[in-house]
Amino acid sequence: MDILAYACVAIMFLFVVSRLLSYAFRRKKAPSEEELEKQLLAAVNERE
Amino acid sequence: MTTTKKAVQLPVLERSRRNYDRLRTCRRCGKYTILPGESCPNCGRARLVPVMERARSRARRKMLNEILFTVLLIIIAILLAQDMTQIAIAAGTGLILLALLVLVQRRMTGRETLRQLSRMFRYDHATIHDGLVHDQSTGVETVRSGKDVEGYHILRQTAVLVRNDRLRLALLSLLQNFRLRSDMDLELESLITRDFDPLVADYIGEIARLKRDMIKDRAIRYIIANEPRILEMENGWNILISVASAAVRMKRYVTMYQGFIRRYARFLPRERFVRLYHVVHSDPALQSEVLGQDMESIRAELYPSDPAFEPDAAGAERP
Structure with a gap:
């Protein structure tokens, strides 16, 4: 049973670290407000 | 043929920081x-x-x-x-x-x-996209039900995101029925179509008369690019004079669009020609160009002893 507890802690550790790395990676790739404006205009008008 | 234009009160389109707001x-x-x-x-x-x-x-x-x-x-x-x-x-x-x-x-x-x-x-x-198409339809239905101003306002809001010439021309068609005033909340840049249409030229001419500060590069370039076709229009000449009159307010436009302004300098209203004269004479480079020579010959011909052309009588607008 005690190994399960440590496994749980390990899973939690891996999960949180993966989330933190994901945030760190996405921080650089987050769109700016100008890019969002262009994306929306392109999405709306490309079908015209 | 003159059409009866309605005196209306256009709602103000509240500006948002971002188009998706x-x-x-x-x-x-x-x-x-x-x-x-x-x-x-x-x-x-x-x-x-x-x-x-x-x-x-x-x-x-x-x-x-x-x-x-x-x-x-x-x-x-x-x-x-x-x-x-x-x-x-x-x-x-x-x-x-x-x-x-x-x-x-x-x-x-x-x-x-x-x-x-x-x-x-x-x-x-x-x-x-479907939502905006629905919004556009709502605007069209509103216009068809006789509520021109309300329909125009709906279409105008849709045009914040929907950028196509069909919608622009629809808006211009509606604006054509309204008696425009300088205190109205009007737009120009967003209504200029990719291809030539007399409605656009008419509207630019109207704006040039009412709110000359709204005439900027895009509008001037549109007029210049379509000058021959505008000249074929019934009031084309007036449109060109109005836009030239508006353009002379800024030295930058006089420098960039010298050819266009030269063609209509002679026909400008007096106060606009005075403005143009002082803009050209404040810049030695412009003065030495053909435009500068034209200014002198027009002045000599049309305003031989007009004190407004003295150096200390420069126009109030900033160069």
């Missing part, structure tokens, strides 16, 4: 609309929220799920622990990781919201 989505049916109003135009429920708010709530929900999952793992680890040491390790590690996660999430909320918004635009683009 005005876009809203229904929390119930997922449809989109850019029009104001309490109820969703699709399902009728009062569950419309700005897309930014929807994106923010999605980002927060996602982050909350991560926190809840971490808390669940902590609880499971504690329940599975055999002794106090293991409980302490599980709880201590869990709390440290949880605190770290919460800290990073707080710093990333803004960016995650923008990411969620980007996802919404990517995956819902067809729904957004």
Whole structure:
């Protein structure tokens, strides 16, 4: 049973670290407000 | 032939910082609309929220799920622990990781919201498009029911996102029926079409008479590019003179569009020619150009002893 507890802690550790790395990676790739404006205009008008 | 223009009061289009600020989505049916109003135009429920708010709530929900999952793992680890040491390790590690996660999430909320918004635009683009088409139809129906001004305002709001010449010409057709005034909330740049249309040229000419400050590069270039076709229009000559008159307010335009201004300098109203004369004479480079020579010959011919052309009688507008 005690190994399960440590496994749980390990899973939690891996999960949180993966989330933190994901945030760190996405921080650089987050769109700016100008890019969002262009994306929306392109999405709306490309079908015209 | 003159058409009777209606005296109207145009509603002011409130400007938003970003074009997507005005876009809203229904929390119930997922449809989109850019029009104001309490109820969703699709399902009728009062569950419309700005897309930014929807994106923010999605980002927060996602982050909350991560926190809840971490808390669940902590609880499971504690329940599975055999002794106090293991409980302490599980709880201590869990709390440290949880605190770290919460800290990073707080710093990333803004960016995650923008990411969620980007996802919404990517995956819902067809729904957004359909919503705006519906908004446009609402505008057209409103015009057809006789409510010109209201219909114009609806179409104008739709045009914040929908950028096509069909909508621009629809708006210009409506504006043609209104008696425009300088105190109205009017637009110009967003209504200039890619190809030539007399409605656009007419409107530019009207704006040049009413609000010359609105005449900028794009409008001037449109007029110059379509000059021959404008000259074929009934009031084409007036349009060209009006735009030239507006352009002389800034030295930059006089420098950039010398050829155009030269062609109509002789026909400018006196006060606009005075303005142009002083702009040219304030710049030695311009003065030495053909435009400068033209200014002198026109002045000599039309205003031989007019004191307004003396150096100390420069126009009030800034060069």
